[in-house]
Amino acid sequence: MSNQNRTIYGGKVNREKPINFVFNGKSYIGYQGDTLASALLANDVHLIGRSFKYHRARGILTAGSEEPNAIVQLGLGARTEPNIRATEVELYEGLEASSQNCWPSVNFDIGAMNNFLSRIFPAGFYYKTFKWPPSMWLFYEHFIRKAAGLGQSPTAKNPDRYEQKFYYTDITIVGGGISGLLAALGAGRSGCKVLLIDENPELGGYLLDYNFSINEKDGKKWLKKIIEELDGLANVTILKRTTAMGYYDYNYLTALEKVTNHHVEFSNTLPRERYWRIRSKKVILAQGAFERPLVFADNDRPGIMMASAGQKYLSRYGVLPGKSVVLFTNNDHAYLTAFEFVEKGAKVTVVDTRDLLNARISEKCKLLNIKVFKSYSVIKTYGDKKVNRIEIQQVDKNQNQLTGEVENIHTDCVLMSGGWNPAVQLFSQSRGKLKYDLKINTFVPDKIIENQKIIGSNNGQFNLQENLNESFEAGIAAANELNFNSVEKVNWTGKEEIEFTHSDVEPYMLGKKKVTKGSKHFIDFQNDVTAADIFLAQREGYISVEHTKRYTTTGMGTDQGKTSNVNALALMSHIHNKPVDEIGHTTFRPPYAPQTIGAIAGRSVDKLFDPVRKTSIHEWHVENKAVFEDVGQWKRPYYFPQNKEDIHQAVKRECLAVRNSLGILDASTLGKIDLQGPDAAKFLNMIYTNAWSKLEIGSCRYGLMCNEHGMIFDDGVTSRLGENHYHMTTTTGGAARVMSWLEEFLQTEWLDMKVFCTSVTEQWAVLSISGPNSRKFLEDLTNIDLSKENFPFMKFREGEVCGVKARIFRISFTGELSYEVNVPARYGRYVWEKFMEHGKKYNITPYGTETMHVLRAEKGFIIVGQDTDGSVTPSDMNMDWIVSKKKEDFLGKRSYTRSDTVRHDRKKFVGLLVNDKKTILPEGSHIVEKALKQPPMKMLGHITSSYYSPTLGYPIALAMLKDGISKMGEQVVVPLMNGKIIEATVTDTIFYDKEGKRNNE
Amino acid sequence: MKYSLYNLVKNSFSYHENWEKAWSSPDLKPEYDVVIVGGGGHGLGTAYYLAKEFGVKNIAVLEKGWIGGGNTGRNTTIIRSNYLWDESAALYNHAVNLWEGLSSELNFNVMFSQRGLFHLAHSVHDMQEITRRGYSNYLNGIDAEILNQDQVAKKIPHINVNGRYPVLGALLQRRAGTARHDAVAWGYARAAENLGVDIIQNCEVKGIDISNGKVVGLQTTKGSVKVDKVGLVPAGHSSVLANMAGFSLPINSVPLQALVSEPVKPILDCVIMSNSVHVYVSQSDKGELVVGAGSDAYNSYSQRGSFDMIEHMMAPLVELFPIFSRLKMLRSWGGIVDVTPDRSPIIGKTPVKDLFINCGWGTGGFKATPGSAHVFAETVFRGEPNDIAAPFSLERHFSGALVDEAAAAAVAH
DSSP states (O other): OOSSOOOOSSSEEEEEEEEEEEEETEEEEEEEOOOHHHHHHHHHHOOEEOOOOTTTTOOOOSTTTSSSSOOOEEEEGGGGGEEEEEEEEOOOOEEEEESSOBBOSSBBBBBHHHHSSGGGTTTTTTHSSSSGGGHHHHHHHHHHHHHSSOOOOSSSSSOOOEEEEEEEEEEEEEEOSSSHHHHHHHHHHHOOOEEOOOSSSTGGGGGGTOOOOEEEEEHHHHHHHHHHHHHOOEEEEEEESSSEEEEEEEEEEEEEEETTOOOOSSSSSOOSEEEEEEEEEEEEOOOEEEEEEOOOOTTEEEEEEHHHHHHHHHHOBBBOOSSOOOEEEESTTTHHHHHHHTTTTTTEEEEOOOOOOHHHHHHHHHTTTEEEEEEEEEEEESSSSOOOEEEEEETTTTTTEEEEEEEEOOSSSEEEEOEEEEHHHHHHHTTTTTEEEEETTTEEEEESSSEEEGGGGGGTOOHHHHHHHHHHHHHHHHHHHTTTTOOHHHOOOOEEESSOOOOOOOOSSOHHHHHHHTTBBEEEETTEEEEEHHHHHTTTOOOSSHHHHHOOOTTTTTTTTTTTTTHHHHHHHHHHHEEEEEEOOOOSSOSSSOOOOOHHTOOOGGSSSOOOOTTTHHHHHTTTTTTTEEEEEEEEEEEEETTTTOHHHHHHHHHHHHHHHHEEEEEETTTTEEEEEETTHHHOOOOOOOOTTTTOTTTTTEEEOOTTSOOOEEEEEEEEETTEEEEEEEOEEEEHHHHHHHHHHHHOOTTTTOOOEOOOGGEEEEEESSSSHHHHHHHHSSOOOTTTTOOOBBBBBEEEETTEEEEOOOOOOSSSSEEEEEEEEEGGHHHHHHHHHHHHTTTEEEHHHHOOOOOOOTTTTOOTTEEESSOOTTEEEEEEEESSOOOOOTGGGGGGGGGTTTTTEEEEEEEEEEEEEEOOOOOOEEEESOOOOOOOOOOEEEEEEEETTTTTTTEEEEEETGGGGGTTOEEEEOOOTOOOEEEEEESSOOOTTTOOGGGGO | OSSHHHHHHHHHTTTTTTOOSSSSOOOOEEEEEEEOOOSSHHHHHHHHHHHHHHHHOOOEEOOOSTTTOOHHHHHHOOOOOSSSHHHHHHHHHHHHHHHHHHHHHHHOOOOOBBBEEEEEEEEEHHHHHHHHHHHHHHHHHOOEEEEEHHHHHHHSOOOTTSSSSSOEEEEEEEEEOOOOOHHHHHHHHHHHTTTTOOEOOOEEEEEEEETTTTTEEEETTTTEEEEEEEEEOOTTTTHHHHTTTTTTOOHHHHHHHHEEEEEEEEOOSEEEEEETTEEEEEOOOOOOOEEEEEEESOSSSSOOOOOHHHHHHHHHHHHHGGGGGEEEEEEEEEEEEEOOOSSEEEEEEOSSEEEEEEEOTOOOOOGGGGHHHHHHHHHHHSOOOOOTGGGGGHHHHHOOOOTTTTTOOOOOO
């Protein structure tokens, strides 16, 4: 039989549109408009999953986003998602879901034996055991880990797409219930830009589930009119299925919109979810309230649910969750649900904790033949996989104990209501302060910090009449405060048959003895935290709310304590005999509800994770089979293999081509910063260690940049282009850091300096040609006089190259005669191809970064970040010559007199030649004082660069070595992890052309 | 009462009604030999070792909120000792050695789980960096394995080694792992109290009394107290306390955020760190993914960060583990980290006699907890740092003898 719990009429599901779905492998039929939870209840499925710790049978507790129990594994394969709240899943054709945390099945779950052993598993039991022997912890832990967790992670890449949207608005209203709608209407009519967010597929909130009248009209008809008007306002945007997740400083909100989650077909054009990032001048919170569970022994069985949830299943989905129903309440309001159930054919018994009952309610109960047990409490429930019987007993409130006979009631559904808690999560995230309200016994908003209003039951206000007018006026006032015109006030009149006015919070009145003697009064359903656990935490001294939370894990489930927090705090208040206000509450942290990680990542995935930067010559490199390496965000050719060469063969060929004839390197990735202004030279004097005042126009100079500690952090050549105009180059990876560094000092320290810095890295393509034939080669292609006399080393000239306007810098990183030809980036590939064509007669050879590294190492030129590491001074690199002794000040100067910086035995930059002339030392291996059979060994330094030198025919290495300069010619040892010990001789750092003749040719 | 399976079972017969307090809440006495300011793991541990190893009798730990409520209870629980410099390696490895016996030592299961930590390398430069660090670890007697791409792919199921920044290799420390952070504070507190230490919560220090250059007392929200020696261990507020004592620290305090996902069944059994893609992640025993990354760029004492940092954690996480995209972020939080110029801590003497400080642990203090507490206890007791603590003096920021762990990760070409 299908849909056996569906009422004959009523509800808003579309009974014309049946939907097939599968739960735990079994097919069912629901209707369009159902949630997975309502459809399961309609089909008399109450056992949904197993609890976290004791694997107890759990059903459906609520009908919304606060659900702790009914969480399922939704979908299959790469689209499977764990821990999805069945109460929020809109039913779609072909939906497949299954129970979690159970094996082999939810009906027969081996893990359920934990429940029988639960006596030795109180809160925090794991802190007290599994300590011996220490080596066994990983073994115990393996089983603990397997038992923990809830659903399963997907194991394939997510095929769906997520998007992000930035949004700016005057007013954001969170919550589309009565209050939110009216606030939106008030603000919307005034013409300001309004964003209304609601997590449900349908606006109206509480109005959709309960009956009442507004302006003498049926509430639902009134609602339709309001929504129609809002839909017609162009300045009002309504987001349904959207949950406000985070509330950050200055009214910055994040919200997650479910775009296609409820669709039958997966969309190729729409994202699955859209992440909204909203900056709002004003925020109005109208999120409503959550109904609070009551705490009694075995209050967790399937079939026990919140009264408001029962109301919703019945009135919205036409599902009668039980036929013989007990309502357990401590307030008047829940009687509405009792009446509704009777009307739809259920037999209802009420157990009320109070002794006095409103006469009108009494009368109606009599009329509807509802038996009311006044001053009674449910003290225990029975039923293996669904509740079938409860025990009740009279309560003596004055004595705080149970008295009299225990009575039994057979039932198939228990509805409970412990009052209502405003949903203060977002309010708290916005740093709003809460106070404890003794009338409704819960935390309500007190002090607002942000530019914000909070209205309706979200503000602890449950009177319909007042909410109608206050909410509408809050909308008007918010718009008014933003200088929008006032609109006319409207006098709404609303009436509900019974209103929520007050309730106690009384998890403890059920008899202290009962609580602790092994029975399970659940406070936090998902994490299996019982009242006894809270008692235990207090007994053991975990008295701060944060300690209680962390020790018992109450409020730390996927519902983040929406149903449990207030009860836990009230119980602590009872135990310590202190007002709840003094107990305090834990911090509410974002997000409001669990939010998809992929949606937060948005489009920053795969290729868009981080932009790839390519030079204007990149495609040529690709076409010519370059192997690339990542340098920062850049792709740089690593080497250009020909005819199946490996890296060593290719690098050897490339190196020799440069040394013997002509090589070409795409150096466009080097950072380039254009400096202009009358104080540019003064600025350079402060930024670099050497002197810049006397650099002539048309000249280039190498500079080292150091931080305040005097440690090298970047280097490059800067050229003077004009009177107040310089062109600075930086390392590829350091470009952005240098730019920020310059700006930081200009903007925060030297405000008087007149200098502008502009990054021009991507404006210029840089073709570095190097080798003895480079002058001959370039002469044919340029109008610039390249003669040694007129264009010497370390000079700069402007002219044309291949008909393109160019800047040529005569600088060298290879030690060969070299020219760095800069052309506007858009001509980069054109000029490169011209060079390749014209260079054929010199066997022009494109080379990559590895060859560049080898060539410069042969010359002992440093690479900042490889040979240096942020802990070395210019002096450590034997570059004292570059540190001005005359300049009054520059960055790093003060540090060169510090005792550690002037220490004589600091590590120094040296060369190393292995004695066997064969072994290439691993970069990163260390020189030790004495090679021992086993570590530890005292380290003296490490290998920073190490290559086979094709020019020399043997390996060379660069290293940092303690007191290295005084060790010239000495033997050192380098132990490898494989046990080998390499012997080497300390040399200076220049292995080739020590006199530096070649680049001066 | 000793914590054991035997006692757990025994107590189950009396419905666990006879467990004693793990620690009590005594009143502040008028005078102490040593007062430790800051009831996090480092502070409580210091008090414990002072009592246990140095026989100091009259000790109090003052905590302005609840113990373990600062960075001890806000971190991603990663423990490792594979640091580059000898000085750091000695300090953090001392900690790992103590971690290994900590549950037994404290009779409190801190769940130190040596599930191995992979430090991923994504570029040639990264490979050079992990090789250098790996060799340095190896020669310092710290376990280190340098893995290539295939080995990483084999050892870490579901990792994406061919992303925007491919995983070229990793530095593996098998002795590294995670622990249960709260348990560290609670375990030390319980063990310290058993040795007579007074743990005073909700007691904020408002002033430091100094006479003739020596600390003599403290003004607190629970009254004033005379002291012989004071150890300041107030992570997140070190500069504030130092200012009370009349000196300043080279420290910036910035928010650092972390987050957890919803719990799922075991899917990741090791710790992953990536500096280049910039995220670290492990899975807790409860099943939650615990994720962290960079700190916010502004100074603050409020324990909340900005959302864009969360975004910058999630994108790298999905880059490395595309399968986690559909999981849900459950809870995020922030802590305040005290960052020194060289990203190494300050442990030792201050300009005020008998006033010692242990601070500046930046983003990585949790892993050092027992080691830090142990060497600081000795520093406070002897009045001089031992060999392990000595390089971390405040003085190094004047002399320039920095222990710059951040330096080694520099990127350039």
